[in-house]
Amino acid sequence: MPRIAYFGPQGTFTEQAALRFGAELVPVDTIQLAIASVRKGETEFACVPIENSVEGAVPATLDALVRDEPVVAVAETVLDVRFSVLVRPGTTEIKTIASHPHALAQVREWIADSLPGVTSIATSSTAAAAAAVERGEFDAAVTAPVAVHHYKLDEYATDVLDVADARTRFLLLRRPGSLPEPTGADRTSVVVTTPNRVGVLSELLTELALRGINLTGLESRPTKGKLGEYRFYIDVEGHIAEPRIGDALAALHRHSREIRFLGSFPKADHEPVEARNDEFAAAATWVDAVRKGERG
Numbered sequence: 001m002p003r004i005a006y007f008g009p010q011g012t013f014t015e016q017a018a019l020r021f022g023a024e025l026v027p028v029d030t031i032q033l034a035i036a037s038v039r040k041g042e043t044e045f046a047c048v049p050i051e052n053s054v055e056g057a058v059p060a061t062l063d064a065l066v067r068d069e070p071v072v073a074v075a076e077t078v079l080d081v082r083f084s085v086l087v088r089p090g091t092t093e094i095k096t097i098a099s100h101p102h103a104l105a106q107v108r109e110w111i112a113d114s115l116p117g118v119t120s121i122a123t124s125s126t127a128a129a130a131a132a133v134e135r136g137e138f139d140a141a142v143t144a145p146v147a148v149h150h151y152k153l154d155e156y157a158t159d160v161l162d163v164a165d166a167r168t169r170f171l172l173l174r175r176p177g178s179l180p181e182p183t184g185a186d187r188t189s190v191v192v193t194t195p196n197r198v199g200v201l202s203e204l205l206t207e208l209a210l211r212g213i214n215l216t217g218l219e220s221r222p223t224k225g226k227l228g229e230y231r232f233y234i235d236v237e238g239h240i241a242e243p244r245i246g247d248a249l250a251a252l253h254r255h256s257r258e259i260r261f262l263g264s265f266p267k268a269d270h271e272p273v274e275a276r277n278d279e280f281a282a283a284a285t286w287v288d289a290v291r292k293g294e295r296g
């Protein structure tokens with residue numbers, strides 16, 4: 001059975017996401033370690049959070065995707081997230097509350113209203129916070145609902161969330177290999193490093209717009225080199241096997257100093273993508289015929 005290294009420990013939202021892919025799950029303590037497990041061949045897959053609807057992209061994932069050998073996404077899944085606040089049995093006073101930064105950010109108002117004066121502490125994951133509370137390091141943890149079944153803690157509060165319908169997207173990553181078949185409802189992700197010149201980002205985006213390609217995500221992250229130098233993570237609707245997507249990625253390659261393909265895979269919502277590949281296929285056929293002297 002294939003194995004998935006997931007951002008753990010047991011009881012994280014990422015574990016809930018990984019369970020959907022039906023494989024043997026291996027918890028690891030950081031996003032970087034989960035992806036490294038794939039790069040080292042210890043597990044075939046890794047499951048990590050990539051973005052959420054309140055706090056945006058997960059920086060640790062973006063950075064880990066461009067470090068070392070390439071990995072590609074072959075699937076995604078989206079979880080509706082609601083949080084629990086867990087405490088040790090018998091807790092009467094909460095002075096410290098811990099969790100993953102993206103969890104703390106999604107319950108910031110609840111904490112201010114319900115636990116005024118409490119100190120919030122960032123931990124590597126929501127479940128790491130639960131384990132730390134169990135060890136007596138903090139008074140409370142903001143966790144996934146399932147965490148209460150993994151740690152000797154009680155529910156102080158449940159269904160905690162500042163913004164209704166918050167959702168987090170997770171990727172299933174693998175070493176590069178055969179791509180998932182196009183489904184007509186796909187997403188393609190790339191990350192590009194551009195030369196530092198005026199208008200270069202608009203050149204990239206124009207290459208997509210000219211081909212009628214829908215941009216679904218754009219994030220920038222410092223290259224950790226020169227101040228002001230960024231990588232751009234670009235998500236579009238479509239599959240690299242489609243002529244217009246392949247055409248557009250070739251154009252991005254021409255405009256970029258570096259480019260890394262991060263995957264073409266079915267979107268979690270399975271919403272069909274308005275494809276205009278027939279125009280590109282017809283154009284390629286015409287160019288091919290002209291090159292062969294068959295057409296004027």
Ligand SMILES: O=C(O)C(=O)Cc1ccccc1
Nearest residue numbers: 012013014100103125126168
């Ligand atoms: O720490 C976790 O449980 C994770 O899986 C990362 C995360 C944190 C907050 C919201 C969604 C996912």
